[in-house]
Amino acid sequence: MPDAKTPWGGRFTGTPGEFQQRFGASLGVDARLYAEDIAGSIAHARMLGTQGVISTEDASAIEAGLLGILADIKAGEFAFDYADEDIHMAVEGELTRRIGDAGKRLHTGRSRNDQVATDTRLHAKREALRLLSANAGVRATLVRLAGEHENVVMPGYTHLQKAQPVLFGHHMLAYSWMLTRDARRLQHAYEAADVLPLGSAALAGTTFPLDRRAVADELGFSAVSPNSLDAVSDRDFLADLTYACALGMVHLSRLAEELILWSTEEFGFITMDDAWSTGSSIMPQKKNPDFAELVRGKTGRVVGDLTALLVTLKSLPLAYNKDMQEDKEPAFDAIDTLADSLTAVEGMLSTMRVNAARMAEGARGGFMAATDLADYLAAHGVPFREAHEVVGKLVLACEREGRSLQELTHAELAAASPVFKEDALSSVDIANVVSRRVTEGGTSPARVAEQRAAAAAALAADELWMAENLGE
Numbered sequence: 001m002p003d004a005k006t007p008w009g010g011r012f013t014g015t016p017g018e019f020q021q022r023f024g025a026s027l028g029v030d031a032r033l034y035a036e037d038i039a040g041s042i043a044h045a046r047m048l049g050t051q052g053v054i055s056t057e058d059a060s061a062i063e064a065g066l067l068g069i070l071a072d073i074k075a076g077e078f079a080f081d082y083a084d085e086d087i088h089m090a091v092e093g094e095l096t097r098r099i100g101d102a103g104k105r106l107h108t109g110r111s112r113n114d115q116v117a118t119d120t121r122l123h124a125k126r127e128a129l130r131l132l133s134a135n136a137g138v139r140a141t142l143v144r145l146a147g148e149h150e151n152v153v154m155p156g157y158t159h160l161q162k163a164q165p166v167l168f169g170h171h172m173l174a175y176s177w178m179l180t181r182d183a184r185r186l187q188h189a190y191e192a193a194d195v196l197p198l199g200s201a202a203l204a205g206t207t208f209p210l211d212r213r214a215v216a217d218e219l220g221f222s223a224v225s226p227n228s229l230d231a232v233s234d235r236d237f238l239a240d241l242t243y244a245c246a247l248g249m250v251h252l253s254r255l256a257e258e259l260i261l262w263s264t265e266e267f268g269f270i271t272m273d274d275a276w277s278t279g280s281s282i283m284p285q286k287k288n289p290d291f292a293e294l295v296r297g298k299t300g301r302v303v304g305d306l307t308a309l310l311v312t313l314k315s316l317p318l319a320y321n322k323d324m325q326e327d328k329e330p331a332f333d334a335i336d337t338l339a340d341s342l343t344a345v346e347g348m349l350s351t352m353r354v355n356a357a358r359m360a361e362g363a364r365g366g367f368m369a370a371t372d373l374a375d376y377l378a379a380h381g382v383p384f385r386e387a388h389e390v391v392g393k394l395v396l397a398c399e400r401e402g403r404s405l406q407e408l409t410h411a412e413l414a415a416a417s418p419v420f421k422e423d424a425l426s427s428v429d430i431a432n433v434v435s436r437r438v439t440e441g442g443t444s445p446a447r448v449a450e451q452r453a454a455a456a457a458a459l460a461a462d463e464l465w466m467a468e469n470l471g472e
């Protein structure tokens, strides 16, 4: 490794050795901020020129030099030198090599402390939008599935024991609402990041007449930070984004778990597409839902990312501390993992086969109309707790005889309770069990259709939000 390149040569007679360089560096992680770093520097240089802090010629030279570096990095023609500690020093060092003294004026009235906070906020905003777009893709698929399989009935579970039948669409939309809340959290994280720290300098502000509002406008920030100490040490926006990722992963892990269960022979509710399945190197018959398992598995790491970030920030005194360099690795990992997992889940959902017959078959078992029989009695004046007991005995008898509730005769029902009339039999019909659940948010076809429209409307509103913020 070459000698460390430090911008603090004056104060030092020695330089850090190879180990210290490697231990102290973040370039491997923060190189991904190059576009934000260059955008921030261009805005800063332009403002310095306008304010007369540097000459307009120098400002123009800086801008042209930075645009050249940006083009080279994008083209893959920029050789990162890992003797540079971070992306800020890599870009600034190269700028000075390219344009000479003007490059050395760029850092006037600025510190890497407000610079890295600015870059990270710009990046967090961009990534929140990327995640929102992937989130919208999965929600659109869930809403579409709910519409395509409108009348498919499946068993609903509590404790993973059959409970009451529900529409498959109702089950899909439950996930769309989880993801709708995830979108809210991503939007919140975007807004939390939408404040400009630049101009706070190292911690206390600067003696130069900076125009912070102009820089905020140019970079698309809605506000400037009100306290320079807080501005350089605040990573709440990153914690918000990482939390949005962690909970988003928790949601996907629940869906992944169901896809895994449903694709077992025992359930057979779905058939995963070959493109989203893997085989076994020894068992020729196997078809494994690896990608769903990976989504489930990666969730643990993302929850760990959130913990890592929070613990990094815990107890840090004001203002900037080098500990904060450790913020990016977990946050970026959480972002990338959620983005990939959303892609995987959308791929699995949009290609899987929905086995309506197996679901319907499952919905016939498990005495899932028992609540409806008890409701019948309660609706005819029997106190619900008594009704519960009467039906519980019927279930026990059926279970012993290997029969279903649907196989009971009117005479048998009437023997259990004289309140049961001929029409009681229709209350154990599974289609009726579903269609009679008409409470708002319930599983009746009419309510689910209404809910699907609401989910689609929420999605359209979020797409509009994204378009407005992308256009900034």
Ligand code: ARG
Residues within 6 Å of the ligand: 026, 030, 085, 086, 112, 113, 116, 320, 322, 324, 325, 326
């Ligand atoms: N690489 C550093 C980070 O990511 C940049 C800020 C360094 N500031 C400093 N005073 N050493 O946090």
